[in-house]
Amino acid sequence: MLQQSSYRAFTLRDLPAIPQIAALPADQRLQLQAVANVLPFRVNRYVLDHLIDWSRVPDDPIYQLTFPQPEMLDAADLSTMTDLLHRGAPAGEVEAAARAIQHRLNPHPAGQVDLNVPFEGGREVRGVQHKYHETVLFFPAQGQTCHAYCTYCFRWAQFVGLEDLKFAAREADQLVAYLRNHPEVTSVLFTGGDPLVMRTALLRRYIEPILAAKLPQLASIRIGTKALAYWPQRFVDGPDADDLMRLFEEVQAHGLHMALMAHSSHPRELQTEIAQAAFRRVRSTGTVIRCQAPLIRRVNDDSAIWAELWREQVRAGAVPYYMFVERDTGPKEYFKVPLARAHAIFRDAYRQVSGLGRSVRGPSMSATPGKVVLDGVIDVGGRPHFVLKFLQARNPEWVGRLFLAEYDDRAAWLDELRPAGGAAQFFFESEMDEFKRERRRQRLTLTTADATPLRLIRDDAARPGSEQPQ
Ligand SMILES: *Cc1c(COP(=O)(O)O)cnc(C)c1O
DSSP states (O other): OOOOOOOOEEEGGGGGGSHHHHTSOHHHHHHHHHHHTTSOOEEEHHIIIIIOOGGGTTTOHHHHHHSOOGGGSOHHHHHHHHHHHHTTOOHHHHHHHHHHHHHTSOSSGGGHHHHHSOEETTEEOTTEEEEETTEEEEOBGGGOSOSSOOTTOTTGGGGTTOGGGOOOBSOHHHHHHHHHHOTTOOEEEEOSSOGGGSOHHHHHHHHHHHHHTTOTTOOEEEEEEOHHHHOTHHHHSHHHHHHHHHHHHHHHHTTOEEEEEEEOOOTHHHHSHHHHHHHHHHHHTTOEEEEEEEEOTTTTOSHHHHHHHHHHHHHTTOEEEEEEEOOSSSSHHHHOOOHHHHHHHHHHHHTTSOGGGTTOEEEEEEOSSEEEEEEEEEEETTEEEEEEEEEEESSGGGTTOEEEEEOOSSOOSGGGOOBGGGOSSOTTHHHHHHHHHHHHHHHHTSOHHHHSOOOOSOOTTTSTTOOOOO
16 A cells, blocks of 8 residues: 655754664764765655665665765864864854865866856856757756755755855746757756656646747657655655656657656665556656666675666666766765776676666766766786777767776776876867867856856755755
């Protein structure tokens, strides 16, 4: 029996109200509190009661996925924060210390704002990122939070109130105008945060104008979401869920492919009764669920977990899509898996699934020049090398291009690799530099008002203890 259940969030302020946390020793609680003042924290009743295995805490993967851990900060920062909290320092002082630490955690990876937000007529197109020819990312203003936060989120900065990093759009009109001007775009990807924190009526205000515009080149609308894992009730319970299913059907009635890009980190997320019901219901509308997640130490850095994850996805009728490399931001040191090991985990898991699971690609880095997959290790001139390939690229001509880097068992990101054969640069680097210079020049020509960072209309996320619409 599926029960009607209402959403209840737990944020920083509610930490002591979580019975399992209240039961921890005082020093551990203080540390948790200290880290949660720096990194985003939000869970909900479903995650607490159905996904976390409390008998395995702190090692439990879903606990690691959702609860800040002391080792996510370096020792000095952790003691700064615990000292402040211990002596009951004023909120302003705690916040200032947290800000200083946040700014040192590379809150702004891969030039997301500077390089990906397009200009049109001397203005920034708010809420839009356009990095790859075919696909536009759209960040609806009210979809910039989540049903629970992942500790490793690469967009973590927007959940701790570093507002200049938020992207948002007030209206879909600008998006539609942009799409009319860019017939190369065949796919619009709603992202966030999690756009499915929005009520369906609100989501409609963004999607319906796109449908009404009857853009001849548009082939798909996608929504990036973790709701199938963190709040599957979103798809199953109540009239708003019913309306969401109707909306998915309407998209397809307009001749477009409707896809959910599901953030799917661990097999346990797919194993609850309500999650299975959610997958069935979404699929019954014809919507295709494609699954992707980063490879994260302590959460899913094991080939057996990925093999099981991909099998569960296939069993649920979903499509394994990408395995990502954790980005170089936030508590990266805590979670990072070196590329060589990431590839070994991918390969060993890939070998264990049928061809239906091998639609997955990875391990892939969403780096500044594009999505780069590490395809394997090969011997050249008696020495091992990484074989890399662009799956997506700023310059479409780079897509599919293979290139070699010196093997390095510690490197964990593209910028830590060296080109093979002693070359000074990878083939794409001088063009990337030129692109960055050109962007800087264009930025200088923007109207000042438009170049200033956008503030969100509403941010429940930054206000501890707030509820949100499901
Ligand atoms: C991954 C990504 C996309 C979508 O890429 P697909 O390969 O089409 O799924 C679009 N824009 C950005 C910036 C991305 O990182």
